[in-house]
Amino acid sequence: MIDFDDSKAGHHALGLGGAWAMAVGGMIGGGIFSTLGVVIAVAGHWAWLSFLIGGAIAFCTGNSYAALTVELDEPGGSYSYLRSLNYVILARIAAWVLLIGYTLTVAVYAFTFGAYAANAFGIDAGWVPPFCAVAVIAILAGINLMGATEATIVELVAVWGKLVILLGLAGLGIWHWAPERLVLSHGHAVGFSGALIGTGVVFMAYEGFQLLAYDYHEMRDKERTISRAMPLAVVATMATYVLVALGAPMLAGAEQIVIHKEVALAEAGRDALGTFGFVAVTIAAVFSTASAINATVFATARLAAHAAGDNEMPRLFGLRNGQNVPWFGTVLIAVVAAFLAVIGGIDALVESASFVFLLVFALVNAIALRRKTGHHLLSTLGLIGSLAAAVMLVLYEFGIA
Template sequence: MSNSSKGGNLGFASVWSLTVGGMVGGGIYTALGVVVAVAMQWSWLSFAIAGVIAITSAYSYVKLANKFEESGGAFEYLRDINLNGVAGSLSWLLVIGYVLTIALYAFAFGHYVTFAFNAGPWLTRVLAIGIVALMIFLNLMGAGKLAIVEIIIVWANLIALLILAIYGLTQWDSLQLMAGAEPKSAWSAPIGAAAIFVSYEGFQLLTYEYDEIKDPKKKLFPAVISGVAFVILIYIIVALGAVILAGALTTIDEKQVALAVAAKEGLGKPGFIMIIIAAGLATSAAINSTLFSTAKLTARVAEDGEMPSFFDHKNSNDVPDRSVIVIGILAALLAILGSLSTLVEAASLIFLFTFLSVNYIAVKKLNKNRWIPITGMIVGGIVLIILTARLAIINPLSLALLAGLGAIIIFGRPAILAKINNSKNNEKK
């Protein structure tokens, strides 16, 4: 447990900006078209429903972080309630989720930049690999967490999205929310919500940086909760404004670059350039910060023997270099091999499961306002069932792969770690 009440150098403004940036960094650029395809004119409600789960989970995260006073997120919370094996299993799942998220951001970066130059799919793959390789290099050099740079990018990104969304709302035409496609019933909203938790997961990264926050007892809660609430509002107005500008069918058909198309339709070439730049900066910053935090988490878990000690190695810059390299390579491969919908929904399933786990811990450990995490568990449980059923119907292979990975992690992880440790002990002898 941390014995410092003052913490590090990140003040309220920095924590707020990094919370917002971690969430808006890449998710909205890739998830909007996927959600519109499912929920159509109710897409805004999908983001609102997912937002309820996100903000209740954020409440649980920050309350638990302040209770235990340590970095590490869900891994540490489970350890603190003597569920070490569960903590180890969940940490492996989280790392997979973050790898999928980095892949998604790289996928988005490649598609938006390629769209700007009207180039072929080969450039998309080159750019996806190139941006991950660049972020691996920066992390290995010790420049993985540049808070000031990230904050500048966050605000540039927010301004661009607000301009697009607000202009779209001024052109209000509800028919555009269904243009060219079949209208959906309101019951499609929770189905759409199930696919977008990858757009809401970024606030978790702040719990891995608890020791870097100045006076976290006072600043973490208001900064994170207000940041999450702001992101929910941004997502709702973007889901309305951008689709009004582009039309529903175009948003679905061009889902890889939906916001760029909306900007081009509504704001012309200047708006198009604005969104392309914002998307490029936001996704690259999100890759960088997610890679940095995931590598730190992996090394932390390896320190406690819940992952192979291979990942605990650090270079001369005190960076967990092996973790950075392995995570980056896996993400780059997924970015060039996976489809948008598969990456979005697979990552969303993992993060939704994590949200449910943290809300459960909050119900067990917190003394006040338990109705908040209970609400998150109820709504999240319903959406988890919906997402699992949806994947079983439209993408059973992805669900089977995730289920297989889950089974290996839960049942095979102890045996894998034991075998590795035995091998090392034999080498020492």
């Protein structure tokens, strides 16, 4: 899905619809399935606001990503921006931070895949979810090593399928309008500050739109496409998340969403439409997380190879197999992500990934302000919002907030 090889630049495969689908798929690929229960546990009935504020920060940051990519006329995201500005040391740090962040994201998606897959078969054995998580990473890493890529038409169909299922679930919950079910028990009272903390926790759900910057040379009318696709994708994703954060708890109850947070939406689907709802949401979750794992491993291995070619990462990351796939990066990312998926709980993985991407997004907004590119106000708000959410997340982790 994402490639740094400019030899393909003449193909111009991505139009506005395809680019929009790639960005939405990157965000919804595992975001809402992984984070809803975690965010509700922190923000309670303010979870919808956490998603709204997080979306606003992502929207502002998308402005900076698109403007910088168009101005520099180069794919590669924050790493390439820093290289182009001769901030070599910062570029090297950014490459490693991105590698860590995307590896954490793969671990979150794999953990979620394992939980939904085991839940689908009603298997409670403690080893089954981790086994499924490791298996899906191994299979998809193997597919990546064979040089497989996702077609735009497949991504479009997958994205619309997920949106239909998620929005249908949210619509049923809102139709039954029961705001009292959004509230956690009295022993878990949550104030408005919970929404601000939740913004930090939720942020990995918005990781994905920036991957369009890596595909810049693959777009038709690239300046216009990236400038429109990024904000449209963030708005569509934000609206979906807000509606699901309202509708799903109204079906299953906030307490049950938190209790079953690894498979929260499947349980909400069961409450909405019985077995059919359970199966539909489970299929959407399993397919989405698997797709997100594949795309993220694909992108991250190529980012590392690109940096290795610039001598900013070890040359091992630049090693390619007979299919021209950077095999060392692919294998390393898969192994580390599988290990994290086995030992890490969903809360820790989500919060760690969110923190990394908040820092990356703050950096991109700061670069846009330094370059005086894009909308100054949006970049300023994106910078302040990213840093504030990161601070709230740290305070929460240390028990201060």
